[in-house]
Amino acid sequence: MASNLPEVWLRGPVENVPPLLQPLAHTLMQAVEEIQNIMQDFPDELLWKRPAGVASPGFHLQHVAGVIDRLSTYAQDKPLSEEQMTYLQGEGKESSITSSQLVHQFEQKVKEVLQLLQATDETTLTTYRSVGRKALPSTVMGLLFHAAEHTQRHVGQLLVTVRVIKNEGQ
Numbered sequence: 523m524a525s526n527l528p529e530v531w532l533r534g535p536v537e538n539v540p541p542l543l544q545p546l547a548h549t550l551m552q553a554v555e556e557i558q559n560i561m562q563d564f565p566d567e568l569l570w571k572r573p574a575g576v577a578s579p580g581f582h583l584q585h586v587a588g589v590i591d592r593l594s595t596y597a598q599d600k601p602l603s604e605e606q607m608t609y610l611q612g613e614g615k616e617s618s619i620t621s622s623q624l625v626h627q628f629e630q631k632v633k634e635v636l637q638l639l640q641a642t643d644e645t646t647l648t649t650y651r652s653v654g655r656k657a658l659p660s661t662v663m664g665l666l667f668h669a670a671e672h673t674q675r676h677v678g679q680l681l682v683t684v685r686v687i688k689n690e691g692q
Contacts (some may be wrong), residue, residue, distance in 0.1 A: 530555065538640040542647060542663075547639055549670035550590070550632045553677050557583070557628060560681050561621050564688075569624075570616045573686045581614035582680040583624035586673045588613055590631040593669040594638050596653050597662045635669065642666075 527533065531548035539547045561579070569580040577585075588609055595602055602610075647663035660668075 536636070536639075539636070540639070540642060540644045542644045543639045543642060543666070546666055546670045547636055549674060550635060553586070553670075553673045554629055554632050556677050557586075557625055557680065560677075560684050561625050564621045564684060566620045568687050569619075569621055571687050573683065573690065576683055577614065577679065579621070579680055579684055579687070580616070580619070580624065582676045582683065583621070583628060584609075584613045586676045587624070587628045587631045589672050589676075590628075590635050590669050593665045593672075594635045596651050596660070597665040598638070599651055635666075639666070 529548075530552040531545070535541070535544055536547040536551070561583070564579065570578045572578045588606075592602060592606060592610070595606065642662070647661065647666075649662050651660050651662055651665055652658065653660050653665070
């Protein structure tokens with residue numbers, strides 16, 4: 523963990539990521555560090571706990587990995603695979619997966635999208651892309667930036683939920 527370093531966006535450019543996509547890379551890399559910190563030593567038996575009926579830590583971790591995967595697929599102008607649809611349907615459902623496995627899964631999705639960013643030509647950012655079964659309108663840039671924004675939203679929710687769960691017994 524990089525607790526004594528400045529936030530990722532203040533550490534300089536991410537190697538080989540085009541300038542217009544630097545904020546996206548920084549945001550996702552910051553999310554990785556924050557999730558690693560939040561989930562450090564988090565007990566697996568509390569992973570699916572839903573204090574006050576809010577989403578569980580397990581859901582948030584599954585969801586951010588899934589969102590990044592799905593939105594980057596749409597950004598590449600590809601349809602979702604059967605595997606991606608199955609994953610989506612399983613988000614939030616209790617399983618025997620561990621916190622560390624979910625964190626690792628998220629880290630892998632961020633690595634994949636960072637590779638995608640490195641291969642993305644900035645001139646394609648405003649290219650039309652459709653989203654989902656309804657083929658809602660977006661762009662390459664819209665999809666990629668929403669992946670980062672949506673991830674950070676869930677990181678904040680995860681932080682609060684984990685703190686509430688850890689403090690319930692006190």
